Amino acid sequence: MAAQKKGTGGKQPTINDVAALAGVSKKTVSRVINRSEFLTEKTRKAVEQAIETLGFVPNPQARALAFRRNFLIALLHDNPNAQTVLNFQQGVLDAIKDSDLALLVRPVDRGSDRMLDDVRTFLEKQRPIGALLLPPISENDDLAALCEDLGVRYVRVGSAPLDDAKHCVSSNDREVVAEAVRALIALGHRRIGFVRGPQGFRSAAEREKGFMEALAEAGLDLPAAYNAPGNYRYTAGIEAGEALLSLSLPPTAIFCSNDEMAAGVMSVAHAKCIDVPGALSIIGFDDSPTATHIWPALSTVRWPIREMGVRAAKTLVPDFLPLAGKVDESDSGVLNSTFIQRQSVSSPQR
Amino acid sequence: MAAQKKGTGGKQPTINDVAALAGVSKKTVSRVINRSEFLTEKTRKAVEQAIETLGFVPNPQARALAFRRNFLIALLHDNPNAQTVLNFQQGVLDAIKDSDLALLVRPVDRGSDRMLDDVRTFLEKQRPIGALLLPPISENDDLAALCEDLGVRYVRVGSAPLDDAKHCVSSNDREVVAEAVRALIALGHRRIGFVRGPQGFRSAAEREKGFMEALAEAGLDLPAAYNAPGNYRYTAGIEAGEALLSLSLPPTAIFCSNDEMAAGVMSVAHAKCIDVPGALSIIGFDDSPTATHIWPALSTVRWPIREMGVRAAKTLVPDFLPLAGKVDESDSGVLNSTFIQRQSVSSPQR
DNA sequence: ATCAATATTGACACCGGTTACCAAAATGAT
DNA sequence: ATCATTTTGGTAACCGGTGTCAATATTGAT
Structure with a gap:
């Protein structure tokens, strides 16, 4: 029984x-509370004892007012892939689980020309500890500059540093x-779209x-007709x-820049009665549920998006806030994606 | 130019x-600021003018402290379907877009026996205006009771009132x-799983x-062998x-309680070379991206989840807070799902 | 014009923490 | 024992709003 059960009207104890x-x-x-170093062990113990007894929890609003900073992490996103956003959120929440922090979610509208103003107002109002920028909005340098300015x-979360x-x-x-x-090439594919x-x-x-x-390494090239445009x-x-x-x-094989488009290609293959993977191997990107x-x-x-959420949160949170497993400074911040081979790929049969 | 551009260090104007x-x-x-009614038009104008001139934005932290309530809406969810959660979030955000409110996200772990304590601590700390409960956690009466108590x-968002x-x-x-x-029956299906x-x-x-x-209406029954268990x-x-x-x-037709399971059934049909929809019609539920x-x-x-987000937010927000298009009190709170017919259904061919 | 009744407005304490600054206590050196 | 130095504790002000309730302005009736 960690928390004190209090009935309605039972006021929270204060400092x-x-x-x-x-x-x-x-x-x-x-x-x-703030882990100051100038304290006798005796005093600290006495206070901690009292905190325990009363079940005292510092009021975040009051702290926020005095600190001029809210104990919140803002997540700014405009990624259309729900699973990606949610997995990332989950990672962030994993990281801040036992801290005083909470997660504020804010989708941004990349199209809007008021985007920067909107975000500015949002950040000025909410005053989060910091902001996490999910791609593609994370690629916007103005946004990073805005954060600096404020x-x-x-x-920033991205596909490359x-x-x-x-x-x-x-x-x-x-x-x-x-x-x-x-891997496709090793299976014998030479005509890869x-x-x-x-x-x-x-x-x-x-x-x-x-x-x-990979194509260049194998001495293959990409005919214009094999290079199709897409928008995810x-x-x-x-x-x-x-x-x-x-x-x-x-x-005989097609690499698609994400899973949704790969699903589209596969639908066409089905409609045309082209056997997958016998006559056509398909690879996607994201490891979305669709895959x-x-x-x-x-x-x-598979893009390690949840782990990136954990890492991003740990990188974001300043040292003075307690957070389990702070990130090693020397870390490059690059996590590993992994290739997952499933049934949509085989050697070309002809 | 809605917001005043302020350089670093430019302090926010205060009340x-x-x-x-x-x-x-x-x-x-x-x-x-709080739209009190006891004000002369003249005073109001003068103050609004001053607010405009200074680009004043009330500090939410200070308001939260004084109100003893944060201008936040908490979203408690444990729905495994990311798209559902995110669509709902989007609806909530649509509803609160021009208000002073922000959205706090909090996944809950239904399995954990500390769940109620965790949520209690969370709500006591964050003190949101209110909480939105997404299914299936919304079906937990203890959680609703906890909110009442606090x-x-x-x-609560649900599939039925x-x-x-x-x-x-x-x-x-x-x-x-x-x-x-x-609709399946009208197409001639009699053996429906x-x-x-x-x-x-x-x-x-x-x-x-x-x-x-629907089966009963048509005088059909469901043989035990046609009734398969599932877990979404x-x-x-x-x-x-x-x-x-x-x-x-x-x-000749199978109704699945959600899209993911329908996708599973369809995979089996493909693997067994059963033509869909020729030899087997399939219907799912959710209209998830997978569909x-x-x-x-x-x-x-299609479950009107985004609209439900809008509605839920409007229902949640108390009258004293300005929010466009408040919900009509007399409204039953029931929104319409819609049946979407796509290619996975046809009349049975044999 | 006068007075009561009512509509507006303002003074001041307070929300629950933090920081600034000073005083007191403890420690160590002479 | 005395004085300088380092810790520790206390007080008051402050963060930027809101609530209470009294003071003031306005209105209508007489």
Whole structure:
């Protein structure tokens, strides 16, 4: 029974009650709460005892007012993939579970020209300890500059290091995409198609680089007809599938820049009665729920998004706040993505 | 240019600055902020003018301290479907967009026996205006009782009215499931299988009732072999599919209690080379992203989750806070789900 | 014009912590 | 024992709003 059960109307004990019970001043209690070093072991014990007895919990609103800073972490996101956002949230929450912090969620509207003003107002009002920026909005330098300007700590999450490690958590997508494509090549694929992500997205660029790298290593090239545009949406996958699979010499494998588009390509394959993976291998990226809900199950790259949430939170939280397992300063902030091979891939059969 | 651009260090104006500029007391400014009715038009105008000039934004922390309540809405959820949670979040955010409120997210761990204590501590610390309870945790009466006890407003979201309209937003799932099943019957299906949701879940019970209703109306019954257990997971769909489709006289249509399980059944059909929808029609529930990412696209029931978020927020927020489009008191709090017919359904061909 | 009744406004304490600053106590050096 | 130095505790002010209740302005009736 950790918490004191209190009925309705049972008022929360305040710092004054604790001080009275411990026989010290409220300032001393405050020192204990904030882990000041100038305290006798005896005093500290007495105060901690009183806190325990009363079940005292410092009022965050009062602390926020005095500190001029709320004990909140803001999560700014505009990622359309719900699972990604939620997994990241979960990671953040894992990290701050036993702390005094809470998570404030704020989707931002990248399209809007008032975006920066909106975020500014939000940050000025809520005064969070810091902000976590999820891609693609994390790639916006103005936003990072805004945080700097407002004195709000921030961590950018991305597919590749964006900045110094203090402000960035990322994964090695390029390498792992290359690894996945190498796997296709090792299986004997020579005609490999590519479905791009949207222009101007760092994640899309990284995936493309990895793809090209692996192709180049094997001395293969990418015919223009095998290089289909995309925007991370299912419908773009359908269109790319229609285009690539109608060619007189279609690819035997297609790498799609995300799972949704891969699902689209697979739908087209089904509609055209093309056997997957017999006649066509497909790889996606994200390891979204979709990847395992389609048939055959999609080979994909798992982005360690939840771990990145943990890491991002630990990087964000300043040292003076207690948080289990602070991040090692020397850490580069790069986490590993992993290639997951499932049934959508085999050697080409012809 | 809505917000005043301020460089680093430019301090926020306070209520005192506004009072001084408008030549009134800070209390009067407070009255304007809180839309008190006892104010001359003249005073109000003067204060509003001063607020505008200074670009004053009331400090939420100070207000929270004085009000003894934070201007936050807490979202308590344990729904495994990320899209559902995020859509709901989006609805809530739509509703509170132009208000002073912000959204605090808090997943709860239904399994844990400390769950109630954790939530209690959370609510006592954060002191949100109110809490929104997403299913299935919304079905927990202890949680609602806890909110009552702590004086925290709450709204429960569910598949059927749980309580009085003041505390509940729901959808008419039962009716719409019945409608979907009637559609199958109208197409000529007589052997219709059912994949249940997990025991003890209100949503599962409602869907089952709707299914049974439609069957009963048509004078059909559900053989035990056609009634498969499930737990809303993809793997349960696989198991159910294996069971139902291995029968010597398999159903010509299967209603699954959610989309994930429907995707599982569809995978089995593909693996067994059973044509969907020719030899097997499948219906799911949720209209999750999966529904349109599998092939053929899944007929399903769309749960108006985002609208429910809007409604829930409007129901939750007390009258004294300004919020566009408050909910009509006389409203029952029931929103309409809709049956969406896609390619996974046709008349039975044999 | 006068007075009571009512509508507005303001003074001041308070929400529950923190910081600034000073005093008191403890410690060590001479 | 005395004095300088280091810890520790206390007081008051403050963070930026809101509640209470009395003071003042306005209105209508006489």
